[in-house]
Amino acid sequence: MLRDYRLDDIRSRLGRIGLKILDVMLIGGTGTGKSTTLNAIFQTDTAKVGHSFAPETMNVSEHMLNDNFRLWDTPGLGDGFGSDKSHVRKITELLHKPYGNHNEFGIIDLALVVVDASTRDLGTVYSLIADVLLPNINADRILTVINQCDSAMSGRHWDYSSNTPDLALKAFLDEQAASIQRRIRETTGTSIILPVYYSAEYGYNIGRVLDLIIDHIPTERRRL
Numbered sequence: 001m002l003r004d005y006r007l008d009d010i011r012s013r014l015g016r017i018g019l020k021i022l023d024v025m026l027i028g029g030t031g032t033g034k035s036t037t038l039n040a041i042f043q044t045d046t047a048k049v050g051h052s053f054a055p056e057t058m059n060v061s062e063h064m065l066n067d068n069f070r071l072w073d074t075p076g077l078g079d080g081f082g083s084d085k086s087h088v089r090k091i092t093e094l095l096h097k098p099y100g101n102h103n104e105f106g107i108i109d110l111a112l113v114v115v116d117a118s119t120r121d122l123g124t125v126y127s128l129i130a131d132v133l134l135p136n137i138n139a140d141r142i143l144t145v146i147n148q149c150d151s152a153m154s155g156r157h158w159d160y161s162s163n164t165p166d167l168a169l170k171a172f173l174d175e176q177a178a179s180i181q182r183r184i185r186e187t188t189g190t191s192i193i194l195p196v197y198y199s200a201e202y203g204y205n206i207g208r209v210l211d212l213i214i215d216h217i218p219t220e221r222r223r224l
């Protein structure tokens with residue numbers, strides 16, 4: 001059960017900094033699969049997923065996976081419907097949201113940037129990192145993941161019977177992860193950890209996404 005995945009690890013790492021709940025914000029372009037990722041981790045239809053060209057999630061929502069792990073879904077950027085400004089405001093408010101009653105620490109511990117594997121245009125990701133995240137949260141709290149890895153090569157090289165990529169697609173995805181890491185560094189001046197690729201739709205590598213999060217639980221609380 002993903003609900004209990006490495007729960008002892010999460011608890012002991014949080015305990016070291018006096019925190020009870022790990023708070024992770026999902027963020028990214030519209031349609032990249034943030035809500036589907038949340039559902040894949042929860043193994044339920046907790047968040048509403050989009051089924052048309054239009055963006056789906058309009059507001060921030062919080063979801064407890066267990067007593068120690070909370071995910072925050074946010075509206076996607078770059079939807080072309082002119083909502084970016086209000087979405088950025090909601091995301092910024094969440095980044096400023098305090099933990100507890102004092103304004104000393106922020107509730108959000110980590111930001112998980114969801115990128116869609118079939119996109120060539122990383123413009124939304126760059127501006128999200130440079131303009132929305134970095135002014136509000138340290139670079140070492142920004143994790144990047146590549147969703148929809150099943151569609152990366154237009155669905156070719158994906159084995160739909162085992163729901164895994166073949167060797168050619170794996171090689172492509174490894175190169176893509178390195179390339180995204182490099183391009184983000186060149187464009188935003190920020191070094192991010194090598195992104196993990198997965199498929200929320202087909203439940204591939206969800207454990208690796210959770211590993212990335214758990215392995216990067218911060219060693220101190222986030223000061224506001």
Ligand SMILES: Nc1nc2c(ncn2[C@@H]2O[C@H](COP(=O)(O)OP(=O)(O)OP(=O)(O)O)[C@@H](O)[C@H]2O)c(=O)[nH]1
Nearest residue numbers: 031032033034035036050055056057076148200201
């Ligand atoms: N093939 C494939 N499709 C996916 C995957 N993850 C999500 N999708 C599809 O992508 C579409 C958008 O998914 P959402 O989860 O609503 O995307 P979102 O990032 O929450 O979008 P907004 O709420 O508009 O910001 C849906 O049709 C999903 O079924 C994936 O891993 N593979």
Ligand SMILES: [Mg+2]
Nearest residue numbers: 034035056057
């Ligand atoms: Mg959504």
